[in-house]
């Protein structure tokens with residue numbers, strides 16, 4: 464089992480643009496003792512309501528959304544480049560159809576009751592604060608609305624407090 468060290472959110476000094484946008488992450492949550500995960504490349508970290516937060520965006524058809532909606536918490540995990548193939552797989556197949564986590568050979572661990580993966584380099588444990596569906600009428604760039612949502616399957620944005628940042632020693 465890997466050893467993770469907890470650091471303060473303000474000690475976390477990775478580029479979000481690279482970490483989320485280029486390297487990708489897994490969003491993982493648990494519902495009724497079952498864990499599901501999906502790859503994500505949209506999101507960020509910031510500060511709102513006096514709290515350190517992460518924000519993520521999940522389309523309605525993702526199986527993971529049911530898990531995130533049914534739990535108070537979720538994890539964001541980040542991996543070494545050698546796991547890129549697994550992240551690609553977890554981002555193309557649904558947990559509705561396959562036991563993705565076993566097939567990707569990932570090992571589930573828990574921080575309190577929140578699932579994450581032993582193979583991750585960085586784990587962020589998040590406590591949900593706010594969820595809101597993206598609204599067509601709020602787009603200032605209608606171009607983006609048309610190009611991103613031809614099926615009108617608007618993402619839900621979740622803002623969650625960063626409770627723990629765990630890094631591999």
Ligand SMILES: Cc1cc2nc3c(=O)[nH]c(=O)nc-3n(C[C@H](O)[C@H](O)[C@H](O)COP(=O)(O)O)c2cc1C
Pocket residue numbers: 487499500501502503504505506520521522524525526527528550551553554555556557558559618
């Ligand atoms: C690189 C990459 C990034 C992705 N980013 C997101 C995202 O930010 N939000 C989202 O809803 N889906 C995103 N997806 C799609 C989901 O990961 C994908 O549909 C996945 O199969 C959903 O699995 P699930 O049905 O088990 O939840 C991304 C896929 C890839 C490959």
